[in-house]
Amino acid sequence: MHSENAIEVRNLxxxxxxxxxxxxxxxxxxxxxxKSNTVRKTILKxxxxxxxxxxxxxxxxxxGSGKSTLLKLMTKILYPNAGTLETQGxxxxxxxLGAGFHPDFTGRENIYFNAAIxxxxxxEIDLRIDDIIAFAELGDFIDNPIRTYSSGMYMRxxxxxxxxxxxxxxxxxxxxxxxxxxxQDKCYNHLKKLKKTGKTIVIVTHSLDVVKxxxxxxxxxxxxxxxxxxxxxxxxxxxxxxxxxxxxQELEKxxxxxxxxxxxxxxxxxxxxxxxxxxxHGIAIQGWALxxxxxxxxxxxxxxxxxxxxxxxxxxxxxxxxxDEYLGFVDPKKVGFKLIVxxxxxxxxxxxIKVEATLFDHKNNILSSKDVMVLQVAKGxxxxxx
Amino acid sequence: MQLFRDLYQYRELLKSNVKKxxxxxxxxxxxxxxxxxxxxxxxxxxxxxxxxxxxxDTVDNFLFFxxxxxxxWTFFITVMNQGVATVKSNAGIVKKVYFPREILPIxxxxxxxxxxxxxxxxxxIFALATGAGLSWHIVFLPIIMILQFLLSLGLVFALSxxxxxxxxxxxxVSFILSMMFYGTPILYDASQFSGSQIGWIFxxxxxAMIIDEYRAIFxxxxxxxxxxxxxxxxxxxxxxxxxxxxxxKLEKGxxxxx
Numbered sequence: 001m002h003s004e005n006a007i008e009v010r011n012l013x014x015x016x017x018x019x020x021x022x023x024x025x026x027x028x029x030x031x032x033x034x035k036s037n038t039v040r041k042t043i044l045k046x047x048x049x050x051x052x053x054x055x056x057x058x059x060x061x062x063x064g065s066g067k068s069t070l071l072k073l074m075t076k077i078l079y080p081n082a083g084t085l086e087t088q089g090x091x092x093x094x095x096x097l098g099a100g101f102h103p104d105f106t107g108r109e110n111i112y113f114n115a116a117i118x119x120x121x122x123x124e125i126d127l128r129i130d131d132i133i134a135f136a137e138l139g140d141f142i143d144n145p146i147r148t149y150s151s152g153m154y155m156r157x158x159x160x161x162x163x164x165x166x167x168x169x170x171x172x173x174x175x176x177x178x179x180x181x182x183x184q185d186k187c188y189n190h191l192k193k194l195k196k197t198g199k200t201i202v203i204v205t206h207s208l209d210v211v212k213x214x215x216x217x218x219x220x221x222x223x224x225x226x227x228x229x230x231x232x233x234x235x236x237x238x239x240x241x242x243x244x245x246x247x248x249q250e251l252e253k254x255x256x257x258x259x260x261x262x263x264x265x266x267x268x269x270x271x272x273x274x275x276x277x278x279x280x281h282g283i284a285i286q287g288w289a290l291x292x293x294x295x296x297x298x299x300x301x302x303x304x305x306x307x308x309x310x311x312x313x314x315x316x317x318x319x320x321x322x323x324d325e326y327l328g329f330v331d332p333k334k335v336g337f338k339l340i341v342x343x344x345x346x347x348x349x350x351x352x353i354k355v356e357a358t359l360f361d362h363k364n365n366i367l368s369s370k371d372v373m374v375l376q377v378a379k380g381x382x383x384x385x386x
Numbered sequence: 387m388q389l390f391r392d393l394y395q396y397r398e399l400l401k402s403n404v405k406k407x408x409x410x411x412x413x414x415x416x417x418x419x420x421x422x423x424x425x426x427x428x429x430x431x432x433x434x435x436x437x438x439x440x441x442x443d444t445v446d447n448f449l450f451f452x453x454x455x456x457x458x459w460t461f462f463i464t465v466m467n468q469g470v471a472t473v474k475s476n477a478g479i480v481k482k483v484y485f486p487r488e489i490l491p492i493x494x495x496x497x498x499x500x501x502x503x504x505x506x507x508x509x510x511i512f513a514l515a516t517g518a519g520l521s522w523h524i525v526f527l528p529i530i531m532i533l534q535f536l537l538s539l540g541l542v543f544a545l546s547x548x549x550x551x552x553x554x555x556x557x558x559v560s561f562i563l564s565m566m567f568y569g570t571p572i573l574y575d576a577s578q579f580s581g582s583q584i585g586w587i588f589x590x591x592x593x594a595m596i597i598d599e600y601r602a603i604f605x606x607x608x609x610x611x612x613x614x615x616x617x618x619x620x621x622x623x624x625x626x627x628x629x630x631x632x633x634x635k636l637e638k639g640x641x642x643x644x
Binding site for chain 1: 395397399406411413442478480483484638642
């Protein structure tokens with residue numbers, strides 16, 4: 001093993017036995033002799049990877065891609081079927097918060113239990129216990145049984161123990177997603193501090209902002225294979241592109257087979273309902289529309305009259321909110337729309353003007369629609385104009 | 387050697403696990419740890435009352451005779467019952483945290499040994515109270531204890547690992563143990579069956595040999611049969627080593643199979 005590496009993975013393969021109905025008793029085994037109801041599924045294929053000492057590396061990939069399995073292999077909970085995985089230096093992993101906690105014992109006792117699982121001696125724990133308690137922000141609760149803790153307190157305690165173990169290699173699996181904002185920030189700051197002191201950190205996470213923020217490198221695992229390894233910004237952008245593509249294909253398949261429905265969503269940000277406008281002024285219309293239909297059409301009408309001259313704009317906020325549903329289907333540049341209806345186009349004599357946005361799919365079915373009423377008032381009463 | 391280095395590094399875990407095994411089982415009960423001593427005593431009480439009725443002629447000082455048999459037996463059976471299930475019942479941490487897995491079976495057997503050592507006080511109390519007395523022969527006690535410890539450890543290593551793959555192990559073991567109770571000279575003396583058709587059982591049952599040795603030093607005030615002790619030492623050490631290798635062979639699949 002190379003001395004500058006903390007983790008060395010060479011041509012690693014990992015299979016899982018998938019059993020349809022696992023025969024666990026002797027009777028079932030005897031009955032099922034000769035019948036094989038297990039299938040071997042390859043979770044990781046030919047992974048080779050070096051993680052250097054002091055690097056902060058993120059493993060990214062969708063659920064089931066094998067990234068957590070890789071982390072478990074690094075922890076030595078699982079062992080490879082072929083290939084090797086070597087580590088150098090004291091290693092701590094946090095795969096699940098509070099694994100090994102005993103609900104009936106106090107927080108303090110559990111610190112001793114849990115830190116002992118990580119291989120610390122009593123003396124070493126005694127030295128760290130004040131830091132652990134302080135970081136967990138538990139105060140007097142530390143001497144209460146942990147079954148009385150809120151889930152936030154539980155998590156804070158578990159995290160606080162793991163990062164105070166003083167390991168040279170820290171493996172974290174999707175655990176920073178829990179907890180309130182304040183504690184999350186604190187954890188990230190602490191990770192950055194650990195990073196500065198030269199620790200090796202491997203994170204499995206779905207929060208890509210975190211990856212960009214604290215990692216030096218991102219490794220993308222795609223369907224059990226190492227797809228890309230490099231600068232986080234580049235890897236994430238490629239990953240997202242692939243993700244959008246896969247998502248689109250998956251959904252198209254589902255739509256075809258009838259499992260999923262074509263849907264869409266349209267919204268008007270402005271004007272808001274019952275906005276008063278002064279007679280003689282125009283209306284500014286702004287909103288967004290999304291759909292997973294192969295083709296879709298937006299129709300904007302003001303008082304029954306159709307307008308086609310709206311302009312498109314990018315709406316990152318909307319995309320983010322809907323990325324699970326519409327990822328890969330929409331053109332990011334055509335999510336938002338804007339239209340200004342001049343005063344002369346508005347009917348002068350009506351008090352209520354209906355602004356309506358409707359989304360049609362390729363078969364001319366209505367996917368979604370939204371309408372608001374705008375009130376035309378005489379001078380002096382208005383509160384929104386162009 | 388790796389085993390001893392691991393055990394040294396993880397000594398705090400071993401210690402807290404042993405403590406947990408001893409205290410944890412009875413946590414919340416009013417008498418707590420005392421139960422691990424009250425249980426064998428109650429058993430002794432039942433047999434001491436019932437057996438003289440069934441068997442016309444029991445040995446002299448039957449009460450002490452029973453105590454010397456039942457207390458080591460309790461050590462064996464508690465360790466086996468707890469030990470077979472130990473990897474399974476710790477599934478939560480086995481799946482999520484790395485630590486030397488040997489810690490689990492070892493802490494069960496060590497906690498049993500600690501309990502047993504405390505229980506020898508009961509044997510001493512009975513020896514004095516029933517007039518049987520004590521003799522210098524008890525210097526052999528630590529050796530017999532260690533042999534029993536190694537035998538139990540070997541069995542627990544192997545069975546706790548096998549139990550992860552075949553869940554029936556637990557039930558088969560508990561059946562064999564209840565049979566073994568009668569195949570081990572606890573309620574009677576093995577010499578009563580010498581020459582009979584089932585006499586061979588005591589020759590192949592290492593636990594029978596162990597109980598015999600305890601009886602020799604406490605009850606008969608004799609130097610234990612040293613040839614038997616040597617055979618026993620070979621058996622116990624072999625069982626322990628084989629058990630350990632079975633455990634090492636199977637431990638890599640624990641997290642997947644549990």
